[in-house]
Amino acid sequence: MNSSNSITIGYWSTKGLGSVCRQVVIYAGHKLIARNYKLQPVIDNNNVSFDGSDWTNKDKIELKKKNSLINLPYMEILDNEGNEHLISQSNACLLYLGRKFNMLGNTDVEKTRCDQLLFETNDLRSIITSFAYTHFQNIELEQEAAKEVFTKAFQKNDAGKMQKFEHWLSSNHNSIFLLNNNVSIPDFNLFDVLDFYIEFLKHYNFVDKQNNDEILSAVGYPKLNKFFIDFKSLPKMSKYFNSILYSLPYTNKSANFGSGIKGNKWDIKIQTDNTPFEIIL
Template sequence: MLFACSWNTQTQAMRRRDTSWATLPYLIDGPHKITQSNAILRYLGRKHNLCGETEEEKIRVDILENQAMDVSNELARVCYSPDFEKLKGEYLEQLPGMMKLFSQFLGKQTWFVGEKITFVDFLAYDILDLHRIFEPKCLDAFPNLKNFVARFEGLKKISAYMKSSRFLPTSLYTKVATWGNK
C-alpha cells in the first residue's frame, strides 16, 4: 500500500495546532491544515490539476473515488469481522465481479479517467494493490488492470519512492483486524 500512518507524537502535535480533527493522516501545506486521506488527495489533486479537466472526466473522478471507498469499506468490514473465514469465502466469490467492474471502467485507457493521471488513480492503485495482497491471483483475468498497476508502479517518482527507505512494509489494518494486522 502506498499510504500508511500510525498514531504517534505527531498526532499530539497536530492537536496542539488547532486543527478541526486530530486524525491521521494529516497534511499541513502553508496555512492549510487538512486531515482525512481523501480530503488530502482531493486537495493535492486540485493543487496539481489532477481532478479531470472536462465535466465528463470530473464525473468519472467522482464515480471512481466513491466506488473505491465502497470497495475499501467492504473489504475492511470483512477483515475486521470475527467471522472473517466465513466472510472471506463470500467476498472471494464476489471479487471477480468487482474486478471486472474496475476493468470495464478502465477499459483501454491509460488511466481510469483518460490519458492523464488523476488523483483517483492513486486510490484505484491502492484498492487493486490491497486486493492482490488479499488474493494474489485476483488480477490475473484482467490484463488491463495488471498493466495499470505496472504502469503506476513504473512512474518515475512512485518507483523511486517504493525503492526508498521511506517506503516501509506495514500492516494493512490495525491490530484489532482479523486479517492484515501484521
C-alpha cells in the same frame, strides 16, 4: 507548520487511509514529511487491547485547536499565498492535492469522472477493510467471510466491484489510466486497493500464483492487471516503492488481516514496530 515546499501527512504507522496521500505528494515531486503514530498493543491477563495515545494524547490535542475535525490522516500544507492549511478527511486531502497538482481532470466531464472514480474506489476499499478489522471465532468463519469478500469484489456479474473498473478501462479508448493516459487521483486509490486485494487473494488461496504482476489476470481481470503493472512502473512512483512507506502493513495492529507481514496478522510476541516517527522523502 513546515516549509512551503514540503507537505506533512500524519497517519498511523501503516498504509491504511494515509498511504494514497503520501503517494500523491511523492509522485508530484514535493518533499513529504510522513508523521507516523504508533498504535501500541497492551496485554493484560491474556487480554489484548490497543492504545492509541501516541496520537490521542499528543499531537491530536494541539491540532484539534486548529481544526476541530482533526483525524488521521491529516495534512499540513502551505498554499502558494503562504496560508497554512490543516486538513483532515482522506478524501478532502486527496481532492486538495488533486486540485493543487492538476490531477482531477481538466473539463467538467473529466472532473465528474474523477469524482465518481474516487468514490467507487472508496467503496472497493470499504469491503476489504471491514473484513480485515473483523475478528472471527474460528478459521472456518474467517474463510467463509473471505469467500464473501471475494464474491462481492470479483464476481463477474453487474454486482461485482472489480468488473466495473475492468469495463471502465476497456471502454475508455484503452487508455492506460482511469481518466486517460495521464495519472489522476483515483488511479492512486485504485492501485493502493488492488495491492491490498492481491495480498488477500494470495493469503486466502484464491490464486495459485505468487507473482503480484500476474494475479489479477489469473482471476479474470486482465485490464486491471495491466493497470497495476503500468502504475507500478511509473518512474515518479519508484521513490515510494523503494521507501519504507511501501513496506508498512496494510492495516493497523488491531486488524485480523494485513496488520503483520503481508496478509498475516500482527504478532504481538515477535514483532516490534520500528517505524520512525518522521520519514522525510
